[in-house]
Amino acid sequence: MKNSLYFNIKVEEGIFDKIVAEQKSIGYYTLPEQDISYLLNYLEEFKSKNDYDAIKDIAIIGIGGSSLGPKAIFRALQGIRDFDKRLHLFESTDPASIRSTLNKLDIKNTHFFVISKSGTTIETISVYKYVISLLKTKDIPLDYRFTFVTDDGSKLEAHAKTFNSFVLHIPVNVGGRFSVLSAAGLAPLFLAGVDIQRLLDGALAIKQSFFEDGYIKETLLKKATYYAKNSMNYNINTLFAYSESLDSFTDWYVQLWGESLGKKQRHSSFNVGLTPVGLIGPKDQHSFLQLIVEGLRDKSVTVLKIENFDDKIKIPAITLKELEGLDLMNGIAFCDLINMQADSTIEALLDKKDIPIDTITLQHIDEENIGKLIYYYELLTSLVGQMMNVNTYDQPGVESGKKILEGKLLEERKNFPPKKGK
């Protein structure tokens, strides 16, 4: 992984030490070094209770931090490899979406993950109830059909223990949006055939490079300083990834960045924040690029490139009648074209002089590089959060909506008392 900044700034002093100090209480920092034997044991037990090869579908019932991470990684790797198993996500209460996801899977041969840190996420439990009820209607046994990933001691864990199922924990001091390298992300990915050790190895490489004076330290510190210092004028950060396989990665980035940095500042009531926008090239050259090039100067741009694509299919060297002028592309590999497009965008933006740009180049899409990318963004988020003087790891702003919803549900209950559950 390479990261080149096309802007300069003096790094804020003391910020590195703050991150070193923060490490002791924030759990995600230690995830790269975790011993995955608990997951090896889990898989072994899983195989002793289920016909592993017969399971073709893995479905995650989860939302936000419980779905975006594994989805991002699986989707990226699908671009380079065929998996035996498919991964599905139940991450909405939209009935059309629930039904369409159900239609895609062979429910008899599906293993379900129910992932909720608190264990009481309304969307997750609602869909879980629907799935339980459906399985019962179809007389499909529930035994060992579910893996629950939740906080140690949550009500969901207590529930899980009332029947034969698997339970894994999210470490207490690891927040949902930083949980992709915990059991929440690793367990479903491991079951689906992802090399999770290499994911962690990639993350560890970035961690070491940052904490042990490696190449990424200065770059991350500069980039974070620039973003934090300019958060009032460049209040939007765009991540422009030149690979369709990274479209769910950008969704993961949007949650991480937005939910971590959109906060009231500590010791003040001032609202601060940086708005993340995920873009995919070359598609969004035909959509969002005009706004970056000629619009208000409120955006920084990170262009993310893949150096080596596995697939070398070429634009055929054929001349189309009346379109002879377009023979220019003949014989060029699509992967070279997409990288030329990325480079052209970078050059065009650099020409403007007043758009802060940096480029990240991954050698390849694979577990190790995705692990690097994830940890890079987590570190960057922590750094910017420290500099903007916010609590990067909470999300108090979503509580009021939850309380209002509970009120509405209680009101509904008064008007239409529920039938007795069984």
Next chain:
Amino acid sequence: MKNSLYFNIKVEEGIFDKIVAEQKSIGYYTLPEQDISYLLNYLEEFKSKNDYDAIKDIAIIGIGGSSLGPKAIFRALQGIRDFDKRLHLFESTDPASIRSTLNKLDIKNTHFFVISKSGTTIETISVYKYVISLLKTKDIPLDYRFTFVTDDGSKLEAHAKTFNSFVLHIPVNVGGRFSVLSAAGLAPLFLAGVDIQRLLDGALAIKQSFFEDGYIKETLLKKATYYAKNSMNYNINTLFAYSESLDSFTDWYVQLWGESLGKKQRHSSFNVGLTPVGLIGPKDQHSFLQLIVEGLRDKSVTVLKIENFDDKIKIPAITLKELEGLDLMNGIAFCDLINMQADSTIEALLDKKDIPIDTITLQHIDEENIGKLIYYYELLTSLVGQMMNVNTYDQPGVESGKKILEGKLLEERKNFPPKKGK
């Protein structure tokens, strides 16, 4: 369609007259009244040359304005109806994406649309060459397998006429991102089984309401005035749609808004623009909402709700051991839950007092309502563009990147001369 604004402003004078004047030269305004007999003739001819029922896959080779519109509409309608045919999009040069789209379709029974206003879009022609070459390799006849939608007299049209194929035109004064209600959007949708007349009827209803002093006129004028006047402080506009089926609609909105309004002002070199962000509820309550609630006050929010969902599946009235506290949702339809979630978000945001909010309620997802929504957003874009004093209909900012890419391709050609095409 209802639109309620929770903010007030005095409408800028003279703006309505400017739109009335603009109508004469900008083609999209007249699309709702178009006579669709040319498309009826097209379908009839299509059926005389192809076995219509045998065609299961329709693939659009196009990018930006040539793919986002039909994708948005088809995806929305798929939420309420099963279609006999599937719609696929080739909208990238990413080799993994090209291959994965090809894997999803039965190429022998696929009809291809090649959609490019200019007729020379590099991405589109590159993929088209790949498809042509693949069909030849597989000895699949090309006769009547393609429909080309392009400007009258383009080189692509000349090419189309060199073999048996269908050709339709995008009216000259209709730009790509405003072309969804022209042949570019209507033809593939019609072939896929969409009731395009009802789409146009919906658009016409909004058009008449706006131009003939109906309910939407004052609302649109106020909203546009507010957005334009506050474009420097509220520089981000979020569209928060509570329906998964509208996820591609938000992509369409992002292109329309960003590419139309991100411009240098007329008679000045000042960069202005409004940044669109598409969100989907309740998913993005667990991602982006924290940033809206507690972050920098730089965002307006439009919450889009569907009043009636077709699917009435309910949360089963079962009590889960150890999770008795979550019986609150028992027996509630998912569609009611999602709307309660939308209302809770609206209330929580209104409590903040300093976030400009409006709500759009569609009675239902169907052709007519989607037609209304499209035309509503097109009109809003035109109004804001006029008030911000930009040319809403061009996109000069993307030209420099294209020129740089051509230079790179020429350079590549010098180093590796292409084999002679055949």
